[in-house]
Amino acid sequence: MFIDAENLENETTFRADIAIVGSGPAGIVLALELAKAGYEVALIESGRLHFSEEIQNLGEASHFDPQFHAPMSECTRRQLGGTSIIWGGRCLPYDPVDFDQRPYIQNSDWPVTYQEITGYFQRACDYFFCGQSEFNIKNISNIQQKSIVPGLPDAEVLNSTLERWSLPTNFGKEYFHDLQQSQKIKLLYGLTCTEIETNEQGTQVELLHAKTLVGKNIWVKCQKYVLAGGALNTTRLLLASDRQHPGGIGNHSGLLGKFYMGHLSGDIALIHFTTPPKDTVFGFDRDPDKIYVRRRFSFTREFLHKNQLPNIVAWLGSPKFGDPSHQNGVLSSAYLALNMPVLRNYLTSTAMRKAAIGKENQGVYRAHIMNVLKDFKQAIAFVPRFGYGRYIAKRKIPALFVYSAANEYPLHYHSEQIPNPNSAVTLSDERDALGMRRLNINLQFTQQDIDGVVQAHKYWDQYLREHNCGYLKYVTNDLEASVWEQAGDGFHQVGTTRMSVDPQDGVVGTNCNIHGLDNLLVASSSIFVTSGQANSTFMIVAFALRLADYLKNTLV
Ligand SMILES: Cc1cc2nc3c(=O)[nH]c(=O)nc-3n(C[C@H](O)[C@H](O)[C@H](O)COP(=O)(O)OP(=O)(O)OC[C@H]3O[C@@H](n4cnc5c(N)ncnc54)[C@H](O)[C@@H]3O)c2cc1C
Numbered sequence: 057m058f059i060d061a062e063n064l065e066n067e068t069t070f071r072a073d074i075a076i077v078g079s080g081p082a083g084i085v086l087a088l089e090l091a092k093a094g095y096e097v098a099l100i101e102s103g104r105l106h107f108s109e110e111i112q113n114l115g116e117a118s119h120f121d122p123q124f125h126a127p128m129s130e131c132t133r134r135q136l137g138g139t140s141i142i143w144g145g146r147c148l149p150y151d152p153v154d155f156d157q158r159p160y161i162q163n164s165d166w167p168v169t170y171q172e173i174t175g176y177f178q179r180a181c182d183y184f185f186c187g188q189s190e191f192n193i194k195n196i197s198n199i200q201q202k203s204i205v206p207g208l209p210d211a212e213v214l215n216s217t218l219e220r221w222s223l224p225t226n227f228g229k230e231y232f233h234d235l236q237q238s239q240k241i242k243l244l245y246g247l248t249c250t251e252i253e254t255n256e257q258g259t260q261v262e263l264l265h266a267k268t269l270v271g272k273n274i275w276v277k278c279q280k281y282v283l284a285g286g287a288l289n290t291t292r293l294l295l296a297s298d299r300q301h302p303g304g305i306g307n308h309s310g311l312l313g314k315f316y317m318g319h320l321s322g323d324i325a326l327i328h329f330t331t332p333p334k335d336t337v338f339g340f341d342r343d344p345d346k347i348y349v350r351r352r353f354s355f356t357r358e359f360l361h362k363n364q365l366p367n368i369v370a371w372l373g374s375p376k377f378g379d380p381s382h383q384n385g386v387l388s389s390a391y392l393a394l395n396m397p398v399l400r401n402y403l404t405s406t407a408m409r410k411a412a413i414g415k416e417n418q419g420v421y422r423a424h425i426m427n428v429l430k431d432f433k434q435a436i437a438f439v440p441r442f443g444y445g446r447y448i449a450k451r452k453i454p455a456l457f458v459y460s461a462a463n464e465y466p467l468h469y470h471s472e473q474i475p476n477p478n479s480a481v482t483l484s485d486e487r488d489a490l491g492m493r494r495l496n497i498n499l500q501f502t503q504q505d506i507d508g509v510v511q512a513h514k515y516w517d518q519y520l521r522e523h524n525c526g527y528l529k530y531v532t533n534d535l536e537a538s539v540w541e542q543a544g545d546g547f548h549q550v551g552t553t554r555m556s557v558d559p560q561d562g563v564v565g566t567n568c569n570i571h572g573l574d575n576l577l578v579a580s581s582s583i584f585v586t587s588g589q590a591n592s593t594f595m596i597v598a599f600a601l602r603l604a605d606y607l608k609n610t611l612v
Contacts, residue, residue, distance in 0.1 A: 058105070058236055061247035061268045069275040072098035072242065073611055075264055076282045077249045077293070079103075080138020081593055082579040082600045083284035084227045084235065085183055089604035091240035095611055098276055099241055100266060102248040102285075103135035105228075110269060110489070111135075114248060115289060118484035118494035125499045126546035130407040132286055136235075136245060137228020139286060142405035143593065145224020145454060147186045149177055150588040150595055153357040153367055154472075160364040161504075163315065163475040166585045167557045167566050176598040183597055184222040185230070185451075187347035191218045198344045204351055204372070205331040205525050212359040213519040217369070219590075221340070221348040221454045247274055250492045252281070252297040252305055252576065261576045267490045279611060280575045282603070287549035287582035288316075288481055292495050294553065294563075294570075295483045304483075306553060306563040306570040314480045316497070316552050317473040317587040318545025320505055323373065324538045325513055327467040329526035338372045338465055339457030348454050353467075353516055354589070363515070366508040367589040368471035370516065374457050375466060376414035380423035385431025386438045386458055388424035395421070403447070407547060412456075467528065469512065472587050473545075474504045481552055501543045509539045548592045553582040568603050579603050 064070075074090055076083045079101040087099045103111050112135075115128045133141045155170040177189040193202055193216045204215045223230070235241055244266075251265040264276040283290040291313050295304035306312050329336055340348040352371040360367060375382040377391040394400050394409050403409070428435045445453040473479075479500040483493040513535070517528040532538040556562025559571035564583050570576045579600045581592040588595075 057238070057241065058243045058245065061244050061266075061272065061274060062270060064272060064274055066272045067275070069277055070098055070242070070244065072096040072276075072278050074098070074280045074282065074607065075100060075276045075278040076284050076579075077264070078138060078283070078285035078289070079136050079228065079243065079245075080284065080286055081140050081183075081227045082596050083138070083282075084231050085597050085600045086282060086284060086579050086604050087241050088231065088234060088238075089601065090607060091238045093608045095240065097241045098278060099235070099243045100247050100249055100264070100276060101136055101243060101245045103133070104246050105136050107133075107135055111246070114488045114490060114492070116488070116494065117497045118486040120497035120546075121499075124501065124544045125497050126407060126544070128288070128546070130405070131546040131549070132289070135228065136232075136243070137226050140225060140227040140593070142407070143224060144408065145222040146219055146591050147181070147184050147222050147594045148191060148219040148590045149174075149598065150590050151357070151367060153360050154586055154588040156357070156361070158361065161366065161474055161586075163477070164586050167555055173595075173598050173602060176601040179601050180594055180597040181220070184225050184594065186220040186222045187343055187345040191220070192216050193218055193341070193349070193351055196341075196343050196349070199341050201335070201337060204337050204353075205329050206335050207331065208520075208523055208525045211519060211523070212356055213516060214354045214356060215351060217352055217354045218349045219352065221350070223451055224454070244274070248490055248492075249276075249285075249293060250296070250490055251299075252293065254300055254305065254573065256300065258300045259573060261573060269489065280577065280607060282577045282579050284579040284600070287552055287580050288495060288497070290578060290580045290582050291481055291552040292483070292492070296493055305573065305576070308571060309560050309562065311477075311554060311561075312563050313482055313552050314477045315475045315554050316479045316481055316499055317475060317550040318499060318548045319473060319587060319589075319591075320471040320501065320509055320539065320543050321469060322539065322542030323466045323468055324509075324532055324535050325467050325528040325530045326464050327372065327520070327526060328529050329463040331463070331525055333461055333463035336372075336463055338459065340454060346451065348451070350454075355512070355515070359515075363511070365512060366472045366474060366505070368469060368508060368512045369589045370467050370469040370512070372465040373468035374455070376412070377456075378413035378420070380420055380427055383427055383430070384458055385428045385435035387456070388427035388431075389435045389438060390456055391424050392421065392428070464529070467513075467516070469509055470589055471505070471509050471512070472589055473550075474502055474508075475551065475586060476500055476502055497546075499545060501540070505543065506536050506539045510535045548581070548587065550581045550584045550587040550592055553578050553580070554585050555583045567606050568599070577603060577607075
């Protein structure tokens with residue numbers, strides 16, 4: 057059932073078995089699982105069913121460095137479905153190496169094992185509509201060519217690992233009817249949780265205090281409370297609940313807000329293959345269920361340990377659409393469409409548009425029009441084909457890729473960020489329209505992050521040469537400077553309420569409860585100890601499913 061919180065009486069106290077704050081992928085999966093098990097769920101969502109600028113603005117940060125972090129308005133969404141409304145839809149789990157002890161990466165020890173979480177992968181795939189929990193091309197029966205180019209084996213570098221793509225699944229849209237028709241779920245939308253209130257000893261949550269934009273105060277009283285507001289908004293709520301807990305709830309160790317991570321991604325090289333160009337697998341394959349899958353270059357677990365590398369992968373990309381020197385009519389058509397006022401808002405999110413175009417390529421229309429005219433036949437054939445696949449088909453083509461007759465592709469890296477206690481979020485004195493203090497965001501990369509990316513490229517180059525399949529062509533003379541320049545995130549928000557066995561080492565315990573408060577739990581990538589090479593959402597849902605199973609056994 058859906059309830060517009062603005063229609064509730066002021067000072068209403070709402071009761072259920074469990075309260076979930078946030079209706080992104082984590083909150084929705086948890087709510088559906090608990091409702092299926094028979095529990096009454098109050099799902100509290102700050103946003104409305106449609107986008108509201110005023111509500112979105114509640115999540116804006118007070119301070120962030122735009123060099124390293126995107127504005128919160130571009131990297132989160134306050135609305136039913138959360139950030140899955142604007143995400144890319146790429147799904148893949150963490151790797152076993154992420155859960156290994158890695159003495160060369162400080163503060164990277166997870167208190168749970170990889171095996172404890174793998175059992176949730178297929179259920180997670182089902183929620184994402186991304187097919188089977190199979191992430192290696194060798195086990196995909198309908199795809200004949202198992203290597204990216206002929207003759208390139210799996211060695212210390214692997215080219216058989218896969219990522220899968222969801223629809224991309226907008227959780228608010230796909231699960232709208234399930235949520236609306238559920239007798240057990242009450243979705244309270246337009247309601248922002250502003251404070252968590254505990255008993256005097258600080259050992260139990262007693263109430264949530266929530267507000268609507270017109271100023272109604274609503275109270276939510278349950279047995280258990282789960283924070284699923286996305287990593288930074290979850291941490292903000294804990295920091296802001298500091299009446300009985302100096303520094304915020306869960307800040308007993310001083311670690312609340314610390315170890316904020318994302319990923320390093322970018323391009324510093326082209327990959328040039330010396331194999332027949334037509335045999336290069338670029339872009340996507342489709343598995344037997346017609347799910348889009350993409351191959352990548354990764355390293356074996358042993359190699360990462362031996363060479364003390366962070367977990368990092370790379371895949372073949374497309375040239376940035378915005379740089380007209382690619383002379384490709386298809387890419388130039390895409391550039392022009394992405395720049396068309398009004399139309400561009402329907403084509404993709406602001407963040408993805410900026411990434412595809414490239415910061416430096418705004419407003420260079422003439423050269424693009426010339427590219428389209430020169431390559432008119434290709435460009436005109438592309439528009440309906442790609443337009444249908446990307447915007448009309450239910451399962452959408454994840455991105456635009458173009459064949460390179462020169463057999464040369466940008467190599468796009470995606471690396472784990474090393475856990476760093478100085479990379480952190482704190483509360484500022486500035487308040488939002490509901491009186492809640494805004495965040496200061498300080499996402500900090502280190503030289504170890506940069507070195508990892510540069511080293512990985514050297515090993516990829518060696519591997520291609522050793523197998524006589526190609527080599528890397530660096531696009532810059534100063535590799536480190538280029539990785540620094542491209543370092544930045546905000547889209548994948550990881551850490552800030554890290555998981556630990558010992559309360560002194562973290563914020564939540566292994567069951568995702570805040571240490572010392574067993575009725576307050578977190579379903580978010582904020583609990584992750586490391587960021588892995590994988591985007592976060594698949595693991596967020598896997599951990600939400602694990603939490604749902606735990607709650608089913610502990611709720612009375
Ligand atoms: C452009 C872009 C592309 C991305 N692409 C990918 C990708 O390809 N693959 C991938 O794995 N990840 C991707 N991500 C990240 C992905 O979107 C997030 O990891 C995911 O949405 C997080 O899910 P969540 O449920 O934890 O939080 P969210 O989806 O952020 O949902 C949190 C919800 O909580 C609500 N909320 C917050 N605070 C409060 C409060 N105090 N009271 C009430 N409600 C509150 C918010 O309004 C929101 O609806 C991308 C993100 C962006 C921005």
